[in-house]
Amino acid sequence: MESISGSSVDSRATLRGINTTPLLARIESYEASEKKCISDVRRTFCLFVTFDLLFITLLWIIELNVNGGIEKRLDKEVLHYDYHASFFDIFLLAVLRFAALILAYAVCKLRHWWAIAITTATTSAFLIAKVILSKLLSQGAFGYLLPIISFILAWIETWLLDFKVLPQEADDENRFLSIMDAPERAPFMQPGPLSDGQFYSPPESVADSDEDLLDDKHDPEKALI
DSSP: OHHHHHHHHHHHHHHHHTTOHHHHHHHHHHHHHHHSSSOHHHHHHHHHHHHHHHHHHHHHHHHHHHTTOHHHHHIIIIITOOTTTOSHHHHHHHHHHHHHHHIIIIISOOOSSHHHHHHHHHHHHHHHHHHHHSSGGGSOHHHHHHHHHHHHHHHHHHHHIIIIIHHHHHHHHHHHHHHHTHHHHHHHHSOOOOOGGGOOOOOOOHHHHHHHHHHHHHOHHHHHO
């Protein structure tokens, strides 16, 4: 990051000498975005990961209230956990997914898809196995809703990172590198000094040319010349 900042300062000094105001504006805007903790598109991804956790938590709390009260259901689902009947593991899976993705893409600023691939694969495998082996489907609407919502949100996070965050950041970096290369190409793009041959006098007026033609017709010797 320090090397990029140093090279950008040198490039700005060179660009000022060749009058490239649009390029300077682009470099300054890119540096301003780099000074942020994370890019705008990555921040949107992190917000959606947070929404995933909060939404699953809200659905789980509603399920606890609907099925007999929070205290009673917490005792049954957490203290006396049963894989075949409890929704606590789906909530815990959302917490682990949130922690892993925020650590990888917000704290460590990872620029690869392997972390989201692991969390999505783990979530999908666990939810499919739980729906097949457990008795959630016999527990009313939340037995369908919580696994389906958790599954969909995990895959939306994968789509956002793979098709929005990483390509957008790669495009921004490539655009910045192309702008940084502009000072090296700029001397070849500058117009050279105008030579004497490039200056020419305007042609004579049409009226003068017509008078010359009439004089040539009346003077046969000038016409022969």
